[in-house]
Amino acid sequence: MWDEAEGGRTIRPPTFQGAGGGLVSTVDEYHACFRMLLNHGMHGSERILSRPAVELMTTNRLSPEQQAARDTMYRNIAPISVGQGQQGGWGFGMAARTHRGDHAPIGQFGWDGGTGITAYADPDNQLTGILFTHVEMSTLDSARLIHDFWTTLYQAIDD
Numbered sequence: 270m271w272d273e274a275e276g277g278r279t280i281r282p283p284t285f286q287g288a289g290g291g292l293v294s295t296v297d298e299y300h301a302c303f304r305m306l307l308n309h310g311m312h313g314s315e316r317i318l319s320r321p322a323v324e325l326m327t328t329n330r331l332s333p334e335q336q337a338a339r340d341t342m343y344r345n346i347a348p349i350s351v352g353q354g355q356q357g358g359w360g361f362g363m364a365a366r367t368h369r370g371d372h373a374p375i376g377q378f379g380w381d382g383g384t385g386i387t388a389y390a391d392p393d394n395q396l397t398g399i400l401f402t403h404v405e406m407s408t409l410d411s412a413r414l415i416h417d418f419w420t421t422l423y424q425a426i427d428d
Contacts, residue, residue, distance in 0.1 A: 296399050303379070303390040303397040327378040327390075329358030329365045364389075371416075372423035381406070387415045398422045 305311065306327060310318035318326075331339060336358055357367040366377040379389030385402035400418045404411050 296401055299388050299399050300397055303388065303399070306378070307390050307392060307395060307397070326361045326363060327365055327376075328360050329367050330360055331358045372420055381415060385411055385415075387418065389419075394426060396422075396426075 301312065305317050306323055309320045310316055310323045329336075339358065356370040356373070358365050360378060363378050363380045366373060366375055369375055373389070373391060374393045376393055377389050377391045379387070381387045383406050385404040385406060386400070388397070388399045390397045398419065400415065402411065402414060404414075406412065
C-alpha cells in the first residue's frame with residue numbers, strides 16, 4: 270500500500286504541487302476531462318479551455334533533438350513501457366501519438382501513470398479509454414495488463 274486512504278497524504282493539500290505525480294481523481298473525472306479535450310475544450314455548453322490550448326496539449330511539441338532523446342530513453346526501458354513510451358511524442362502535459370505502432374491511430378493522446386493508470390482519448394474514433402489498476406508499474410505484468418486493455422478496447426470497435 271503506497272498511500273492509505275485514511276490518514277494518507279492525499280487527504281490534505283500538498284506542500285507543493287508535483288508535476289510528475291500525485292494527481293488524485295476518479296474515473297468519472299478523468300472521463301469528463303478527456304471528453305472535454307475531445308470536444309476542443311468544451312464541457313457541455315461551457316468552455317473550459319480554448320481550442321488552441323487543447324491543440325497545444327494534445328499534439329507533439331518536441332523538437333527533433335528532444336524527440337531523438339525521448340525515443341532513445343523509451344527504447345532502453347521498452348520491456349516496461351506501453352502507450353506513451355512506444356508511439357510518440359509529448360504535448361503540454363500528455364503523450365501525443367505521432368505514429369502507429371499497434372492498435373491506436375495517430376492523434377491519440379493521454380498518459381500512463383506509475384500507479385497503474387492508463388487514460389487516453391482517440392479523436393478519430395471519438396472514444397476514451399480509462400483503466401485504473403492501482404498496481405504499480407514495477408513489473409512486466411502491469412505493462413502487459415495495460416497493453417491487453419488497449420488491444421481489447423480497439424478490437425471491440427464495430428465499424
